Amino acid sequence: MDAAQIVREALAAARADDIEALVSLYSANCELRFPEGVVHGRDALRKALRCGRSSAPSYEAGEPEHVGSGHVLVPLTMLWRIGRRTVDIGATAIWKVEDGLIVSLRAVPGGNRDALVELGLVDDQVRVPPIDAIHTLYRRGVWVNETLTEGRLSQHRTRAPATQAGRELAIERATDHVAHKMDGSIAIWHSYRREAA
16 A cells, blocks of 8 residues: 555544544554644554544645655645634645554645655745636735736635635646735645646
């Protein structure tokens, strides 16, 4: 089984809340880095999963992508409840698989490119989105999705639905989605381009 398939199985076990199936996919000396701290080994992982169920944020996971050297990247949208609001935070999970078992897991803010920079697989250079990219931006009191060539495509009262609509447009058009913060800086950048056959 390849590394991406092992990560798919781990995500499926997590969605099914099957702790034993999930833990069985990790090596005995695995290391997982969570915002709450570092977990070492299967027993500690099992305990953390049992104790952390109620406080853990919900999340949406994208398709695992094997990027070489046993590393698998998974785009994540973490959904945190803050009072009555739900805030979405984009990140990329970096899984390391060796000998058919997961040996490490950590997440970095941002998209796959940020994770590749973290792994040292690409240079951290200034980059420019492609001209057809979908941008989610804050403009004059509303969140909009637009491209440089077509202008405004949609308008939303809040960021979360605008970001979701921008992501869907980018997937539909097989282009990049660049979600900006209120100040215009880039919060999330994902590419949904299809590889040429």
